[in-house]
Amino acid sequence: MGHGPAVKLGKDNASAYKTRIGISMFFVYTLAYIGYVGINAVKPTWMGVTFGGLNVATLYGIGLIVFAFVLALVYNHFCTAAEKRLNK
Amino acid sequence: MIYAQSPLAIALFCIFVAAVLGGSFYLGRRTTSSAGYYAAGGNVHWFTNGIAFAGDYLSAASFLGICGMIATAGYDGWMYAVGYLAGWMVALFLVAEPMKRLGKYTFTDALDSKFNSKSIQLMAAISTLVISIFYLIPQMVGAGTLVTPLLGLPHAAGVIIVGVVVTLIVATAGMASTTMVQFLKGGMLLIFSTVLVAMVLMRGLSTSPDHDGKRPYHDFQTIQASIAADGALQLSDPSYTFAPDWRNSALGEAGFIRLARNGEERIWHMTQDAQGGLILEETLYTATLPNGTRLYNGAPAEEGKFFPVGHMKELNLNGESVIQTGPVGPLAYLRTLQDSTMVLWGTRMVRDGDAMLTIYYQKPTPGSLVLRPGLRLKVENATATEKFNFISLMLALFCGTAALPHILIRYYTVPSQAAARKSTLVAIAAIGFFYILTLFMGLGAMTNGVINIMDNNMSAPLLALSFGVILFAIISSIAFATVLGTVSGLIVAASGAVAHDLMDNFFGMRMSDKGKVLAGKLAAVSVGLIAIYLGIVFEGMNVSFLVGWAFALAASANLPAIIMLLFWKKTTAQGVAASILVGLTSAMGLILLSPDMFVRYGLLPEQAPIAFNSPALISIPLSFIALVVVSLMTKRVEVPEAEAEAAEA
Structure with missing residues (x-):
């Protein structure tokens, strides 16, 4: 039937570990996103509160984008380390 | 155009x-x-x-x-x-x-x-x-x-x-x-x-986006108006004329009026200022005629009467009202916009005789509202x-x-x-x-x-x-x-x-x-x-x-x-x-x-x-x-x- 990877992949002993931390980090980011959507849905006026001259809407929006990148870096760091450790 | x-x-x-x-x-x-x-x-x-x-x-x-x-x-x-x-x-x-x-x-x-x-x-x-x-x-x-x-x-x-x-x-x-x-x-x-x-x-940022005169920007006009004791509309600029029965037209009922000057007709939006006075603001409009022809501000597209939009009504930098900021950093840019007032645009469709008008009118909006959810997605x-x-x-x-x-x-x-x-x-x-x-x-x-x-x-x-x-x-x-x-x-x-x-x-x-x-x-x-x-x-x-x-x-x-x-x-x-x-x-x-x-x-x-x-x-x-x-x-x-x-x- 022709399924399976287009290139031959080696065995990945770090797979289970990576899945575990992936799920944990997914929940962390999802909570941050739920907070963003939740404030808008339940207390939208909070989005207008200002800190340091910028309102929560701007800070939270930029924060979510920066947080995504930081989490992705951390995730990649742990995954790469696990691959080196477990796939010797 | x-x-x-x-x-x-x-x-x-x-x-x-x-x-x-x-x-x-x-x-x-x-x-x-x-x-x-x-x-x-x-x-x-x-x-x-x-x-x-x-x-x-x-x-x-x-x-x-x-x-x-x-x-x-x-x-x-x-x-x-x-x-x-x-x-x-x-x-x-x-x-x-x-x-x-x-x-x-x-x-x-x-x-x-x-x-x-x-x-x-x-x-x-x-x-x-x-x-x-x-x-x-x-x-x-x-x-x-x-x-x-x-x-x-x-x-x-x-x-x-x-x-x-x-x-x-x-x-x-x-x-x-x-x-x-x-x-x-x-x-x-x-x-x-x-x-x-x-x-x-x-x-x-600047209140007149003509970029130091390098680019023409249409200055959208505002006219003061009042209603006299006999119910007649009086304009601060008498060079504009309008139809006497303006109030009974579809445009009038929708809060707009057609004004003419020097042979050109434009549609104006009627609003009230903070003191309860009447203000007329220039709009942009397209008219689709029964034969499918479309006019832009009353003229064919190639005459260039339909202008680009997007300007600031008030610009406040660090608590002071200014006309331009000069170069700013990204955070200062956002902060300044948040403290200022921008002109956004609303849309209204009005049937005027045989023509269908789409009118774009000015909506001055505080930056504090522009930079938070709610203008398009209803949250509040x-x-x-x-x-x-x-x-x-x-x-x-x-x-x-x-x-x-x-x-x-x-x-x-x-x-x-x-x-x-x-x-x-x-x-x-x-x-x-x-x-x-x-x-x-x-x-x-x-x-x-x-x-x-x-x-x-x-x-x-x-x-x-x-x-x-x-x-x-x-x-x-x-x-x-x-x-x-x-x-x-x-x-x-x-x-x-x-x-x-x-x-x-x-x-x-x-x-x-x-x-x-x-x-x-x-x-x-x-x-x-x-x-x-x-x-x-x-x-x-x-x-x-x-x-x-x-x-x-x-x-x-x-x-x-x-x-x-x-x-x-x-x-x-x-x-x-x-x-x-x-x-x-x-x-x-x-x-x-x-x-x-x-x-x-x-x-x-x-x-x-x-x-x-x-x-x-x-x-x-x-x-x-x-x-x-x-x-x-x-x-x-x-x-x-x-x-x-x-x-x-």
Whole structure:
């Protein structure tokens, strides 16, 4: 039937570990996103509160984008380390 | 009418298309295997693939649509960007590596990897086709919108040019040339958007966006007025005249008045100031006559009476009222806008005799409201339905990215799971950075007097035009490449669904490797022709609107199946197929019954049987439930790994 990877992949002993931390980090980011959507849905006026001259809407929006990148870096760091450790 | 064709822009555009086609034919000569055609041989470097992800993902909706929406509706447009980016975290943490591990050429391969099920092959292929075509329509419509000002050609010509060029790109070399186009476009988009934002910040903000007299900006007039004791309207500027029965006309009832001066007629919006006095503000309007002729501010388009808009009413810098700021940093730019007042524009349709008028009137809005949600997406004092709509939209954006077939196939172009993960990381960095830039590009367009209020999709290219024709030419070519890159990816995904999933796997048509490549190319040409047809038929339809549908469809049809296959061991083949069927049909059904669709049927939104427009909050749970219930009712039959590998060989 022709399924399976287009290139031959080696065995990945770090797979289970990576899945575990992936799920944990997914929940962390999802909570941050739920907070963003939740404030808008339940207390939208909070989005207008200002800190340091910028309102929560701007800070939270930029924060979510920066947080995504930081989490992705951390995730990649742990995954790469696990691959080196477990796939010797 | 707002823009004139630039020979430089046309030349750059032609050079770009010729270079892409040349590269495509070159790569095409080397693409003879199906692995080369569908997955670029599986050997693309992770960094290249990450930027190509960005090139694939940052479609017309992201570049043109989001910038345009921010330019006219402020922060609400940017919420789409925040949701789109959040969706990449689902892709990175849950989907990237397993997709790479399980699949070969298409998303169907991954879903079907453990089952060899005809029902999965059929449902996943149909889902891929439907979602790709839904995503193709707005891209093609965007191409038509873009080509009109760039090359001075009609909408249909733009759609045909994109359709033919992209079909040639895909049909010659498949994923190899598609990757090249997306990489180039993604890289250029990031570089030149950064340049544009830097120039916006260097210019700063001003209450008169004529850029030190270098660019004419129409100064929209305001007239004081009062109602005399006898009920007559009195204007502070007596050189304007008006019809005595203005109050009894359809315009008067809608709060507008037609004033004439020096033989020119304009429509003015009547409002009250803080002291209760009457103020008349100049509007822009189009009139569609019974014979189909359209007039712009009372004159044909070529007379140039319809002006670009976008200016600040009050500018406050560090608590002081100023007329311009000079160069500012990015945070100071946002802070200053938040403390100032911008002029946004409302729209009103009025029937005036035989003519249908569309009137665009000024709505001065404090920056504190522009830079928070609520101008377009109703969140404050929202009804339960409005809240449902909002949450459902944000859920679709979050769940849709990791389920888009043309995004998922890019995981098969890299050599390993680690490369799949790293390319997703690069994509998140590139796309996140770009989305922060969109905020500045959108707000820059809002305050620099460049918006074509009838078609805000052109806001970013027109902002570039305010800095000179060279930047406009480059940004327009990139915008066009944006469409090329995304459409290429979609056509590869759709042709893979037809040739690989349906012809090869579902119908079991035994083909040689060359035969599979030929089938893919023929499928690409067929899908390309369908895309051209739909792009012409759907002219004028809102680009972001259709992309929102595609996200809702993908999130409902594909994501529950992907997630449960990966994380629930009792998932069966029948459960996966049922999940796709229920997700696809429920999302599609709810879209077709939505108030927005009823407007498109020519009916009233109130006649729609449901009150919401975004289906994800219902269709995603339904898809999950279908998978769980059917899986519990059926038995899991897995294909042994050895057998799968034998079949593969």
